[in-house]
Amino acid sequence: MKEIRIAVVGCGTVGMGLIKLIADKRQHLAEKYGCEIKIVVISDYIKGSIVAPDGVDPRAAHDALAQGSLMSIAGATDERPSLSSLLSKTRVDFVCDMTPTNYLTGQPSLGILQTALSSGVNAVTCSKGGVGKDLAGLRALARDRGVVIRYESSVLSGTPLINMVRGPLAGCEISKAAGIVNGTTNYILTMMEEGMSYADALAEAQRLGYAETDPTGDVEGSDAAVKVCILSETIFGAKMSFDDVERIGITGVTNDDIARARANGRRVKLIACAERTSDGVKGSVRPTEIDERHPLAGVGGATNAVSLTTDSLGEITIIGPGAGARETAHGILSDILDVVGASR
Amino acid sequence: MKEIRIAVVGCGTVGMGLIKLIADKRQHLAEKYGCEIKIVVISDYIKGSIVAPDGVDPRAAHDALAQGSLMSIAGATDERPSLSSLLSKTRVDFVCDMTPTNYLTGQPSLGILQTALSSGVNAVTCSKGGVGKDLAGLRALARDRGVVIRYESSVLSGTPLINMVRGPLAGCEISKAAGIVNGTTNYILTMMEEGMSYADALAEAQRLGYAETDPTGDVEGSDAAVKVCILSETIFGAKMSFDDVERIGITGVTNDDIARARANGRRVKLIACAERTSDGVKGSVRPTEIDERHPLAGVGGATNAVSLTTDSLGEITIIGPGAGARETAHGILSDILDVVGASR
Numbered sequence: 001m002k003e004i005r006i007a008v009v010g011c012g013t014v015g016m017g018l019i020k021l022i023a024d025k026r027q028h029l030a031e032k033y034g035c036e037i038k039i040v041v042i043s044d045y046i047k048g049s050i051v052a053p054d055g056v057d058p059r060a061a062h063d064a065l066a067q068g069s070l071m072s073i074a075g076a077t078d079e080r081p082s083l084s085s086l087l088s089k090t091r092v093d094f095v096c097d098m099t100p101t102n103y104l105t106g107q108p109s110l111g112i113l114q115t116a117l118s119s120g121v122n123a124v125t126c127s128k129g130g131v132g133k134d135l136a137g138l139r140a141l142a143r144d145r146g147v148v149i150r151y152e153s154s155v156l157s158g159t160p161l162i163n164m165v166r167g168p169l170a171g172c173e174i175s176k177a178a179g180i181v182n183g184t185t186n187y188i189l190t191m192m193e194e195g196m197s198y199a200d201a202l203a204e205a206q207r208l209g210y211a212e213t214d215p216t217g218d219v220e221g222s223d224a225a226v227k228v229c230i231l232s233e234t235i236f237g238a239k240m241s242f243d244d245v246e247r248i249g250i251t252g253v254t255n256d257d258i259a260r261a262r263a264n265g266r267r268v269k270l271i272a273c274a275e276r277t278s279d280g281v282k283g284s285v286r287p288t289e290i291d292e293r294h295p296l297a298g299v300g301g302a303t304n305a306v307s308l309t310t311d312s313l314g315e316i317t318i319i320g321p322g323a324g325a326r327e328t329a330h331g332i333l334s335d336i337l338d339v340v341g342a343s344r
Numbered sequence: 345m346k347e348i349r350i351a352v353v354g355c356g357t358v359g360m361g362l363i364k365l366i367a368d369k370r371q372h373l374a375e376k377y378g379c380e381i382k383i384v385v386i387s388d389y390i391k392g393s394i395v396a397p398d399g400v401d402p403r404a405a406h407d408a409l410a411q412g413s414l415m416s417i418a419g420a421t422d423e424r425p426s427l428s429s430l431l432s433k434t435r436v437d438f439v440c441d442m443t444p445t446n447y448l449t450g451q452p453s454l455g456i457l458q459t460a461l462s463s464g465v466n467a468v469t470c471s472k473g474g475v476g477k478d479l480a481g482l483r484a485l486a487r488d489r490g491v492v493i494r495y496e497s498s499v500l501s502g503t504p505l506i507n508m509v510r511g512p513l514a515g516c517e518i519s520k521a522a523g524i525v526n527g528t529t530n531y532i533l534t535m536m537e538e539g540m541s542y543a544d545a546l547a548e549a550q551r552l553g554y555a556e557t558d559p560t561g562d563v564e565g566s567d568a569a570v571k572v573c574i575l576s577e578t579i580f581g582a583k584m585s586f587d588d589v590e591r592i593g594i595t596g597v598t599n600d601d602i603a604r605a606r607a608n609g610r611r612v613k614l615i616a617c618a619e620r621t622s623d624g625v626k627g628s629v630r631p632t633e634i635d636e637r638h639p640l641a642g643v644g645g646a647t648n649a650v651s652l653t654t655d656s657l658g659e660i661t662i663i664g665p666g667a668g669a670r671e672t673a674h675g676i677l678s679d680i681l682d683v684v685g686a687s688r
Contacts, residue, residue: 160512168504
C-alpha cells in the first residue's frame, strides 16, 4: 500500500469536502489504486492547526471542523503556527491549498504555494489566487526544487479540463480555448432567457448560494478573467496578467438583447477566451452571441463548459460542474493520484 | 532527446495518417516533450513491409504508401514476413495496430496485439477488433509481460474519452456512460430531422464517405455495440461480449418518430450505454429520445459525444470528432506520449 501524506491548508467547504472525500474513498483508493492518503497536517487560520505524523482520523477531523474548531482533536493548537514550521515537523508529500481567492494580491494562496514548493513539497491548489497571479513563477520554483504544482480545480472545479490538456491532449496544438467558466453569470443569463429580470435573477443566484453578497467579481467578469490567465499559461505557456484580459461583464446585458439573439437562433453567453493570434496570445471575457447549434449554447444554469480548437482533433468540448465542494475536492484528489502515478 | 521506436502495422488511411502526423509533429514533439518518434518497422499486408533500425523517412514512406506500395523504399519487401519476425530484427517500443476491424473474429487486430505483447512490446490500437473481443485477456497478457495495451482511438477516434476516464477522472466512480459513438447513424438521424428520408440520408452519408457500401455495421448498431463492450471493460472492469449488448439499430426509425419527439422537446439519438445496475453491468444500443436541453441532444452530424455519470462530479460530457484519419492517428500518438511519460 502506497502511503500519500498530505497537508490540508484552508478548511472551508472545499477543505472539509476533501477530508470527507478521503474518508469516503478510503476503500476505493486502496482497492483500485493501492494507495492510502494520510492527512498529517491540517491548518486553518480560524479553526486551528494540527500535526499528526500517523495521520488524523478524517471523520473526526471533519466533524470538528464542521463545528468550527479543531481544538477537540488531541494535539490541535490555535496558535497559528506558520506553514513552514508545520511542514518541518513531519514528512509531507503534498500541500493542498484550499484557501479563498483574492484576485488582486493572489494571497494567501500564493505564499502557501511558494512555501510548499520551497520546502520541496508538491503543491495542489483549487484557489485561483496564486496560480492566477504567478503560475509561471510557481512552475519555475517547482522545477527548481524537483516537485510539481497542480491546479485542476482552479478552473471548472473538478471537471478535468486542465488535466485533459496536459495529458490526453498531449501532441495536439491548441489555438483557442473559449467557454463558460463562471456558473453565477451563466445561471443569471439562463434565468434571463426565461424572462426573469437581471435584478431578480441575481437575487435568485444569491439565494441559491451561487453568487456572493457582493457579486461584483462574478458579474463584472473578474472571476472569469483570472481563469483566462490560468488557461493562457497552461495552454500557450504565455504569461497573462489580469489587466491584460479585455473584460466586459454581464451588467449591461438586457432581456431585449437576449430575446433578439434568440430570435436569430443565438444564445447570449459570457464567454471567456484565450486565443493565439498573429499578434500574440489574447485573452477576453465578454457577453457573446453563440449559434444555438454550438455545444456551448445549450449549457444552462451553473454548469460550465470549454471548447478547445485544436489542430489534430478540430473542436473538443468538455461540459461539467463549475463549482461545488465535493467537485472541487475531486480535482485536488485527481491531481494527487496523477502525480503519484496511481492512475497509471 | 528521448527516442521512441514504433512499428506501424496496417497502412490504410489511419496508418498513413499516423506517419504523416509524426512527420508534421517532429519539431513540436522535440521542443515540447523532448522526444523523437522513429518508425523502425512498417507492415502492411498489401503494400509491403520494411525494417529500418535507424528509422524510415516518414515523408518518403507516406508518399510511397499513398502510391500503393512500399517497394520504392530501399529495404522494403513484399514477402509478408510475420510480425514476430519483424519485431525480432530491431528494438521496438510500441506496435501501433491500425488494421481494419472485424467485430466477430477480432482479427487481424487481436493476433497483432497478442504478438506484440507476447514479444514484450507495448501495443497501441485504433481497431475495435482486438480490444472489443478480449480486452481483459490482452490486459492480463500485457501485465504478465510488463508492458501496456492502449486503445484511446478505438472509441470516439482521438477524442480523449478513454484516457480521461483512466487519468483525470481517477478517483471518481462512474456509474454510467451513455452517448453517441457512431457518426454515420448520427449523421443520418440529423439529416432526417431536417426532413430527409432514411434512404436519402443513408445515400448522402455514403457519398460523404461516412457510411460503408454495406452500412449494416453502422445502421444496425454493431459498431456501437463493440464500443459498449470496450467502455464496459474500461470503466467497470466488466467483461462484456458483443452478444451481451442489447442492440436496436436505426433502420426502424421514421421521420414521424423524429417529428413527434421534436414536438415534445426531444431529439432521437442512437444511444450506446454501459451502466452499472443492481443486476450487474448492462450494455445497450438503441434509438432514444433525449431532452433537447441535454448536451447529447445538440450533437449533430458526424460528431460523437459521451456523458459520464459520476459520484463526485455529477455528469461530465465530452464532445468531439468520432472519426477521421488524423483524429484517429492523434489518439495513437497521445497514447504513446502518455505511456512514455512525455506529457508529464
